[in-house]
Amino acid sequence: MGTIAEEILSNHAGKKVKAGEIVVAPVDYMMSQDGTTPLTIKAFQDMGGKKVLDPSKYAIVIDHNVPSPIEGVSNLHKGMRDFATAHGVKLYDIGEGVCHTLLPESGKVLPGMIVIGADSHTTTYGALNVFSSGVGSTDMAAALISGKMWFKVPQTIKLVYNGKLQKGVYAKDVALHMVGTLTANGATYKALELYGDVIDDMSVEGRMTISNLAVETGAKAGLMSCDERTKKYLADKTSAKFNPVYATMDAQYERVIVEDLSKMGPQIACPPDVDNVAPIEKVEGMQLDQVYIGTCTNGRYEDLEIAAKILDGKQVHKHTRLIVAPSSKMIYLKALESGIIAKMVKAGAAMLAPSCGPCVGTCNGVPSDGEKVLSTANRNFKGRMGNTKAEIYLSSPAVAAYSAIKGCIADPREVL
C-alpha cells in the first residue's frame, strides 16, 4: 500500500510506514569518498566507535583527487587507507573509478535495498530500484557503528516520461529537462519515481544518469522499478538473490507529472545553476575553451562510445581542449580493448585516470579566468571547477563531443 520509498522503508522498519513518519532502519550498504571519509573517520572516533559493525557492507572510494595533487590530500588519503586496513573494509584506491559507477558494477547494491553514501549523488542507484541517498559524515559514522540510520519517510512525486526520444537525444537531456522543470527546490525532502516509455526503452546506464541528477531537484531518492533490463544488468555482476520492490496500485503521490518527450531536443544547463536549463538552440554557437566528458553522471561506457563515434576521424577544435575520464577501470579497459579510447586520443582528447576531480575543482582541468567550459558533469555552480571566473555549461556526452570538434556549443543531431 505505498510508493517504492514507502515500501522499501516499511520492509526495513518491519512495520508499515507512510510518508511523514520517522523510522530507524537498517542500512544494507554504505560508501564514502575522499571528500567525506576523513570527517567520517573523525566522527566515528568522536562517537567512541571501536569497530565497523559489518565491514562487508562498507566501501571507501578515492576518486575526487586522483592521484593526490598535494601533501594535505595525500595525508588524508593515507588516513583512509589506514582506516580501511584496520577495520577490514573494502578500499577502492586511485585508478579504480568513481564511487557511483563502482558500486553498481560491484553487484553490492541491489533492488529493494537501502543504501547510504557520503556523497550527494548517491541517488544514482535509484535506477536499480535501491532506496539510496546522500548523507553527511556523522550520519555515515553512526551507520558504520550501529548499522542503522533514521529516515523521514518521504512523499513521492511520480514522473511519467512517454514517447520516443529523437536521435541525438539521450538520458542526460531527459535528466536536465527533469531538473529544469522541477527546479532545484522542486522535490526537496521528497522522492521521485520515474516511469514511462522513455525510461523503459533506456539502458540501465542511462537510467543511472537520470537518478544521479535527481538530487539536483532536492530529492532524497530517484527511484525506478526493476524490470528485465535491470535484472539482465545485474546478472553479469552478482549471483546474489534480491527482492525488487514495486509501488502498489493504490500508492499516494504528492504529484503526478506526465509528459511526452518525443519532440524534445538536446538540453543545456547554463551557469550558475543546474535548473537553469535551455534548449540547445538558445546557446548554440557559444565558443568553448574546454570540454570535459566523464564523472558519475556521464563517464560510463555508452557515454564514451557515443563521444568516440562523433570524434572518430575528426580533430578537436584548435581553440578548445578536450578532457576525458572514464568512470571506472572496467570501463576504461573495455574502451581500450574496443578501440574507442584510441579514437578519442587521436582526435585530441587528454585522458585522465578513472576519477572525477575536474567536476569539483579538486585537481586537473581547472579553467582559467573568463573561460567557458562544457561538461557532462552534474553541477555548474560558480567556482565549481575551481575558478569563480569561469562559466560552466552542462550537456550530454554527444553534445560535448560534437562541441569539442566545432569549438562551440553544437547540436549533434547534425551528424547523427
Next chain:
Amino acid sequence: MNPKMDGKAHVFGNNINTDYIISGKYKFKSTDMKDLSTHLMEDIRPNFYKEIEQGDFIVGGSNFGMGSSREQAPLVIQAAGISAVLASSFARIFFRNCINVGLPVIECDTSQISEGDELHVDLERGVVKNKTKGIEIKAVPLPPVMVKILNDGGLAEHFQKYGGFNL
C-alpha cells in the same frame, strides 16, 4: 548550544549551495575547520569571515545548503563563529548535517530580515526577534527527533550518551 542567542544578520539569497559555503578546492585538503573557515562563502562574498562577530547569524532565502553532502559546510559555519543559520527553507542533507553537528537551523520567513539587523533567537519558544525592525518571526518547529539530537549537542554526543540511536 545556547537556546537564546543574540547577533547580527548576514543575509544571503536563495539556493546558496554547499560549494559556495566551502569550495571543493579547499575542503579536500584539510580537516582543520578553523583554517577552512577563512574561505567561508569566499566565491560569492570574499573575506566574509572578517565580517563575522562571534554569535552572528547567517540568513538565507529558500533551499539554503543545496548540493553536495559535505559536512564541512556546517562545520565551517560553526568554526567561523556563526551561532545559527536561518532560512525560509533548507536543502535536506545540509539540514540533517547541521543538526548532527549541533548547529541550530531555523526555518522561518526571512524576507523580513535585512543585512546587519540585530536578531534575538529563542529556540525554546521558536521565535526570532528582529530587534532592529521591532518584529517577531515565528519559526517552523523541528521534528522531535531532531530536537532530541540537537539538545544532546549533536549525533556524536547522542551516541556517546546512549551508545547508539535512542530516538
